[in-house]
Amino acid sequence: MLRLENVKKHYGEFSLECSLEVQAGCVTGLIGKNGAGKSTTFKAILGLIYPDGGKIEVFGKPVEKLSISDREQIGVVLSDSGFSGYLTIKDLISMLRNMYGNFREDEFLRRCKKFRLPLDKKIKEFSTGMKRKLQVLAAISHDAKLLILDEPTAGLDVIARDELLNLLREYMEQDERAILISSHISSDLEGLCDDVYMIDDGKIVMHTETDILLSDxxxxxxxxxxxxxxxxxxxxxxxxxxxxxxxxxxxxxxxxxxxxxxxxxxxxxxxxxxxxxxxxx
Incomplete structure (x- = not known):
């Protein structure tokens, strides 16, 4: 589903050298302290930055050769970005409808109601938790096969995190789906991920199945x-x-x-x- 092979990116004194794989049907966690390289890895996958070397493949294709329809199969939440604060959810629905051929508007509205997200209120007036919920709901609203989620539970209270994690578990119930997720809240990853990669100073220092980590x-x-x-x-x-x-x-x-x-x-x-x-x- 997703494969990085010796992906390199240099920023001054920081160097990313990353190899990892996310298989279909699996939730893979990427963990590490702040500044370890998690967000840089996510941005390289999404083409927001250009690697200095290595290969990135999504759905078996080089990331630079993905078609528009391929890119519609990716849902994204990034920790340092979001929707314009001057939009409302009603504004956002119109945008999502035009961006994604598989946008499931009824389901999106149902989930917004479930998470008590007001449709007419400007997003800049939302709490941090509400903004994060909206980002995740938008990411799964168009039947994506691959989710790239950078700190999706940040800013959420215990109940909201549990609701969101259950939503991701429901998402994974369908075949041929996968998630790459990072989080500072280890309990989220322990209960959700099939395997975890640990990154430190731009390099992968460990990869193991979550069950093995917790048992062995x-x-x-x-x-x-x-x-x-x-x-x-x-x-x-x-x-x-x-x-x-x-x-x-x-x-x-x-x-x-x-x-x-x-x-x-x-x-x-x-x-x-x-x-x-x-x-x-």
């Missing part, structure tokens, strides 16, 4: 003495702490069976990301 990864909390005696073959990262060391492993079961006295915590996306970025090899 763990944090060992060990004293200095325990660390010296620890078999380190399956330690991915370690970090010095006041009490000793915190160690990230992708073989949690090995240490549970062979070191029954160790304090071992279940891994989460946040904890794994922190250790991958701040820990030492």
């Amino acid at each position: 990864y763990g944090l060992l909390k060990v004293t200095d003495d325990q660390y010296q005696k620890l078999e380190k073959e399956y330690i991915i990262r370690h970090r010095k702490e006041e009490y000793g060391y915190s160690c990230l492993t992708d073989q949690k079961q090995f240490y549970m069976e062979n070191y029954p006295g160790l304090a071992i915590e279940k891994g989460s996306i946040d904890e794994v990301m922190t250790m991958m970025i701040r820990g030492e090899k």
Whole structure:
């Protein structure tokens, strides 16, 4: 559905070097701290910036050769852009109707009503959460096959996030659809994504299935003495702490069976990301 191979982009001291793949039927997460390269990757996929090297394919075609009808099959939410604040939803409907041959107006209106979005109010008067809801509703309103979502749940409260995530799950119920999504809220990704890529300083530093991350990864909390005696073959990262060391492993079961006295915590996306970025090899 989407494939990036050695995509490069240079901005002064920052360099993006990214390879990733989003398969049909899958929700793929892209995680990393601010400035790691997530938004740059999204913009390269959408043709908003031109890479200095590498290949980007969407629907099996080079991104620069996508037809208008191909591009209509992509739904987009970007974290740093949105609709003009001087438009109303009624204005937006007219635009969407002209832009997309498959715009589902009745369904769009039904969902706007469900999310309590006023049709006649200018978008600049919407709250941040309301604006984000509108962006996502517009992205899925034209039966797109691929969604590119950069921080779609930012600014939403717990209830609104849950509603939005359920909407994305409903979207994925149809065959031959896929989502690439980034979010600072790890619980959103843990409950939605099939796999995750971690990007740091412009480079992909990890790729794993979400189920494997949550089941096999763990944090060992060990004293200095325990660390010296620890078999380190399956330690991915370690970090010095006041009490000793915190160690990230992708073989949690090995240490549970062979070191029954160790304090071992279940891994989460946040904890794994922190250790991958701040820990030492």
